[in-house]
Amino acid sequence: MCVAVPTRIVAIEPGPMPMARLEPGASPASCCLAYVPEAQVGDYVLVQHGFAVELLDPAAAALSLAAFAELGLAPGSAAP
């Protein structure tokens, strides 16, 4: 099953292929917003292969991050 951890957008460089800078510590550090052009600073995105493929609001991102933490899969949590 593919998994995707939400990451917050901290800055956007507009253009034909808009690029987002992601929150410190994120990997990758940036992504392309071509698939989700409606994204704004503060939104969370799911990134695959350098592209944001889905957009989440902060509440949805919190649910997702909580699920990862619940199963001990979040970065920094103890390995299962």
Next chain:
Amino acid sequence: MALRVMVGEAVAGVDARVVVERTPAGEVVDAHLDLSILPRLEPLLAGRPVEQVPPLVERLCGVCPAAHHLAGVAALEALAGVGPIPAEARRLRRLLHHGSVLTMHAHAFFAAGREQALALRRLGKAAMAAAGSPGHFPVSAVVGGVAGPLVADAAEGCVRDAPASLALARDLFDWALGAPSGRGAENLADGIGRGAGFGGFAGADVALVDGRGRLDPLGDRLRAVGPGGAVIVAGAAAGEWDRLIAEGRPGEAASRPRLLAGGAPGGHYRVGPTAQLRVAAPATPVAAELAAEWRRRGGGALAARAVMAAASVEAIAELADGGPGAGDLVAAGGASRPAEAAGAAGAAGAAGAAGAAGAAGRVGVGWVDGARGLLVHRYRVGGSGMVEEALVLTPTAQNEYWLSRLLVEALAAGAAGAAGAAGGPRGADLEGAIREADPCLPCVAAPAGRMGVVVETVLAGGE
């Protein structure tokens, strides 16, 4: 490998890893896509209250949460013995599912035109909102029904925008059929996935159908047809799952599930749009017309996705029309909130379900036929409602064998034609094969022609 490391690799942008087995003379014996970065999360679900499983799984899978949402709730309903689902609730669940399917299919067509793909995606999102799930994670389905009525203004928007989206789907179908496949195409990005499909698959095709044998992504019957079109399984219910399909390598990402009814060598089968169109006809007129043309012209997976996108657009237009219905939203014995399902599972359905499952524990199976194909949730619970064993069988796992055949075919074609650097397989051949099977992996998010493919060669029969 620790599960947490696997998750880290799975979410990072990684290339597709193809493992090719060759004889010492260089002959290709086999090939497969390395799925080891995909975690099997089921062991982590054991010991949890069963009603927690669907929301946990859907929130981990960011790509297709609606499919997990619907399959998971259906599994809880099977455990609780709740049903039949009221007609209005079925309507809204279908609307949610078709919205999700359209959103996912739209992603495949960015190469054809970004605005066209975004338009389809907007309609898909609007359909999900009309079904009561405006955000990324769906909240529409509850045990026995849905949480709320049709959202009228979102539904009206769907009805208004559907005709233009249907015309787009037709155009995308023509585009998908309009050029030769990526092999030999000068413009890799333009050619990959388009045109005729790969050669025949020696396994079966599996999809969900309705009572009339038409494709139904939320159908309660599974149909399997063999390579020549002979029916292997006419229409099996979810409760028959353990007699239908078994994993050859339980617990592995590439678990090689197989049909137990036979009818295809090794019981191998595939799921997804190509399989769907080979199993049955779409239930809507434009999609049915496109499907007939797809069959006549030997279309591949990309064109099949366009057909199924059209089917979802047509379904959305029909389901969103007419305003909120007057019927019940939740069946008797259902739960208005997911947390109440534990009570329902423990009381209303316990006696009957326990009798059916025997001493081994109660089992509930739910399924949906999504954008990538059949997704199955199977839960076995103890008397306390805690999960003893869970199975989340994804389309990617079910298509892994088919993908291995596609890779072998691509390698053979690459060897027969122009070779890549140092005589190795051309990346475009392997990318085309991977996109044909459309695994749920980060690499498929790369634009057409830009998928990184790493080939590892191993000696056949060696370690």
